[in-house]
Amino acid sequence: MRISMPRLRGVLSPVLTPFDAGLAPDRKRYLAHCRKLLDSGVGLAVFGTNSEANSLAVEEKLDLLDYLLENGIPAGRLLPGTGCCALTDSVKLTRAAVAKACGGVLMLPPFYYKQVTDDGLFKTYSEIIERVGEAGLRLYLYHIPPIAVVPISAVLIEKLLKAYPGVIAGIKDSSGDWNNTQMLLDNFQSDGFDVFCGSEAFLLRTLRGGGAGCITATANTNAPAIVDMYENWQNAGADAKQAAITATRNIFAGLPMIACMKAVIARELNDPGWAMPRPPLMPCPPDKIDAVMAELKKAGYKYI
Amino acid sequence: MRISMPRLRGVLSPVLTPFDAGLAPDRKRYLAHCRKLLDSGVGLAVFGTNSEANSLAVEEKLDLLDYLLENGIPAGRLLPGTGCCALTDSVKLTRAAVAKACGGVLMLPPFYYKQVTDDGLFKTYSEIIERVGEAGLRLYLYHIPPIAVVPISAVLIEKLLKAYPGVIAGIKDSSGDWNNTQMLLDNFQSDGFDVFCGSEAFLLRTLRGGGAGCITATANTNAPAIVDMYENWQNAGADAKQAAITATRNIFAGLPMIACMKAVIARELNDPGWAMPRPPLMPCPPDKIDAVMAELKKAGYKYI
Numbered sequence: 001m002r003i004s005m006p007r008l009r010g011v012l013s014p015v016l017t018p019f020d021a022g023l024a025p026d027r028k029r030y031l032a033h034c035r036k037l038l039d040s041g042v043g044l045a046v047f048g049t050n051s052e053a054n055s056l057a058v059e060e061k062l063d064l065l066d067y068l069l070e071n072g073i074p075a076g077r078l079l080p081g082t083g084c085c086a087l088t089d090s091v092k093l094t095r096a097a098v099a100k101a102c103g104g105v106l107m108l109p110p111f112y113y114k115q116v117t118d119d120g121l122f123k124t125y126s127e128i129i130e131r132v133g134e135a136g137l138r139l140y141l142y143h144i145p146p147i148a149v150v151p152i153s154a155v156l157i158e159k160l161l162k163a164y165p166g167v168i169a170g171i172k173d174s175s176g177d178w179n180n181t182q183m184l185l186d187n188f189q190s191d192g193f194d195v196f197c198g199s200e201a202f203l204l205r206t207l208r209g210g211g212a213g214c215i216t217a218t219a220n221t222n223a224p225a226i227v228d229m230y231e232n233w234q235n236a237g238a239d240a241k242q243a244a245i246t247a248t249r250n251i252f253a254g255l256p257m258i259a260c261m262k263a264v265i266a267r268e269l270n271d272p273g274w275a276m277p278r279p280p281l282m283p284c285p286p287d288k289i290d291a292v293m294a295e296l297k298k299a300g301y302k303y304i
Numbered sequence: 305m306r307i308s309m310p311r312l313r314g315v316l317s318p319v320l321t322p323f324d325a326g327l328a329p330d331r332k333r334y335l336a337h338c339r340k341l342l343d344s345g346v347g348l349a350v351f352g353t354n355s356e357a358n359s360l361a362v363e364e365k366l367d368l369l370d371y372l373l374e375n376g377i378p379a380g381r382l383l384p385g386t387g388c389c390a391l392t393d394s395v396k397l398t399r400a401a402v403a404k405a406c407g408g409v410l411m412l413p414p415f416y417y418k419q420v421t422d423d424g425l426f427k428t429y430s431e432i433i434e435r436v437g438e439a440g441l442r443l444y445l446y447h448i449p450p451i452a453v454v455p456i457s458a459v460l461i462e463k464l465l466k467a468y469p470g471v472i473a474g475i476k477d478s479s480g481d482w483n484n485t486q487m488l489l490d491n492f493q494s495d496g497f498d499v500f501c502g503s504e505a506f507l508l509r510t511l512r513g514g515g516a517g518c519i520t521a522t523a524n525t526n527a528p529a530i531v532d533m534y535e536n537w538q539n540a541g542a543d544a545k546q547a548a549i550t551a552t553r554n555i556f557a558g559l560p561m562i563a564c565m566k567a568v569i570a571r572e573l574n575d576p577g578w579a580m581p582r583p584p585l586m587p588c589p590p591d592k593i594d595a596v597m598a599e600l601k602k603a604g605y606k607y608i
Contacts, residue, residue: 023391023431049416054389054390054414054416054417055389055390055391055414055416056390056392057362057390057392057393057396058361058362060390060392085358085359085389086358086359086360086361086364087327087359087582087583088360088361088364089361092361109584110358110359110583110584111415111416112353112358112359112415112451112452113358113451113584113585114450114451114453116584116585117584117586119586120583120584120585120586121583121584123583123584123586124583124584127327127583146418147416147417147418148416149418149453150584278391279391279414279424279425279427279428279431280413280414280417280420280421280424280425280427280428280454281417281420281424282421282423282424282427
């Protein structure tokens with residue numbers, strides 16, 4: 001059944017993780033936000049960078065995943081981040097995601113040691129895939145060198161695709177470097193390997209290049225316009241739509257994006273508690289968020 | 305009782321973590337190695353960078369810690385690394401270390417997000433200290449920008465020392481930059497804040513500057529000479545001893561140090577299984593280890 005499940009495409013978002021006053025994940029706020037994203041046509045890349053996933057314990061992630069599924073979130077729309085520094089943690093999370101029939105997993109390389117070899121990264125992914133041992137696993141590689149500081153090279157992708165065709169299902173390219181996305185589209189794209197850009201700023205170019213869509217943090221706060229771009233990319237006016245969503249994204253440029261997006265949602269919901277990130281991230285200063293809200297409204301932004 | 309416990313001083317080592325054939329931590333090999341280090345006068349900074357600690361799940365670390373203590377390793381000689389990306393993980397590990405009366409904890413900053421603020425790092429350490437809530441906690445900061453890519457600044461140290469005197473007990477400086485160690489010795493050293501260099505190459509200079517010692521990976525394979533340097537630093541011949549241990553350390557320069565040290569121990573114990581790191585690290589190539597062994601023997605190195 002899993003093998004024939006529709007592949008993930010379109011717009012996904014690393015879902016922001018709201019916390020309660022004690023800095024524990026707030027399941028109710030989380031579920032409500034996930035439902036809104038789904039209703040807007042956005043798939044749920046839970047436990048991504050912008051989800052503060054690495055600031056959560058494995059058990060906290062498993063608990064949130066269970067809660068979403070128990071409350072009717074369709075597993076096929078979930079793409080949990082399961083790549084940890086510790087091999088055993090990555091295996092545990094990935095196993096859970098496959099057992100629950102998630103649409104795929106998005107997997108960071110282990111990111112503590114720097115300048116590790118492609119062989120070492122291959123061995124990491126390989127051990128995880130073998131230990132999970134499920135043909136239904138769809139593993140999307142997560143390339144985000146500005147933060148992980150451990151890149152996913154073309155050599156590594158080639159080796160993984162050769163060893164695990166069908167399991168290595170695609171990549172999220174958060175390099176911020178279009179040349180890299182283009183290289184991925186040119187060299188690796190196939191029925192079994194989908195390229196997602198990591199920012200909606202590259203969405204139209206990615207789709208025109210045959211890519212599968214984007215997995216972008218700012219879909220948390222600008223879902224309708226980004227989904228509209230995706231749905232109409234072959235129609236007249238696509239370039240204008242692209243320019244508009246890029247401009248809206250750029251409102252966050254140079255700001256602490258996670259905290260700012262949380263603050264935007266807190267304002268929109270009139271729920272100040274939503275704004276709190278978990279340390280080491282800090283709340284967005286009120287003066288900055290005033291300016292962001294004003295810019296967003298000027299840009300015609302609509303919250304979901 | 306804990307308050308009056310002797311403070312950690314001298315030579316400590318981030319204990320290498322041996323694995324079994326299934327890549328699980330090998331408790332027996334580990335215990336034997338810890339005992340040898342202690343017998344050589346080396347304190348046990350378990351779960352450090354060179355311990356592959358971030359490649360281990362929290363539960364794996366708790367299990368190893370329990371095993372050492374159950375087998376008579378004195379808690380006061382243990383300085384476990386307890387700093388994780390996730391606040392809740394750091395709290396869990398630190399609580400366990402304090403409950404078991406470890407000599408202190410060595411705490412990385414959360415290292416996934418880069419360019420976080422000093423306020424965000426202060427809030428992280430502060431939350432951990434408050435949640436652990438034990439006056440007996442002795443927290444040593446772990447500054448290792450080449451790998452964590454998240455530094456511990458002077459501003460942060462000052463703020464933490466002011467807020468938590470007695471708890472903030474010192475720092476391991478693994479910047480590799482003597483100017484930084486000198487700055488720490490000049491500005492922060494006190495009865496309650498001990499400076500450890502992160503390499504024996506700086507040991508004599510650190511001790512002459514009033515520092516407490518070093519916490520160095522290569523004590524795993526060159527313990528006797530490094531301890532001899534520490535014990536005789538005020539005696540004639542100290543500079544020659546320093547030159548010798550630096551030269552021995554430099555044999556590992558440019559090599560994958562963790563894998564090479566493991567391979568050295570595997571050779572010395574005639575126990576090939578010792579050589580295996582956990583991915584993403586890879587075993588040291590045999591030709592490299594041949595050269596290292598030859599150099600070590602030429603340098604008069606003695607294994608413990």
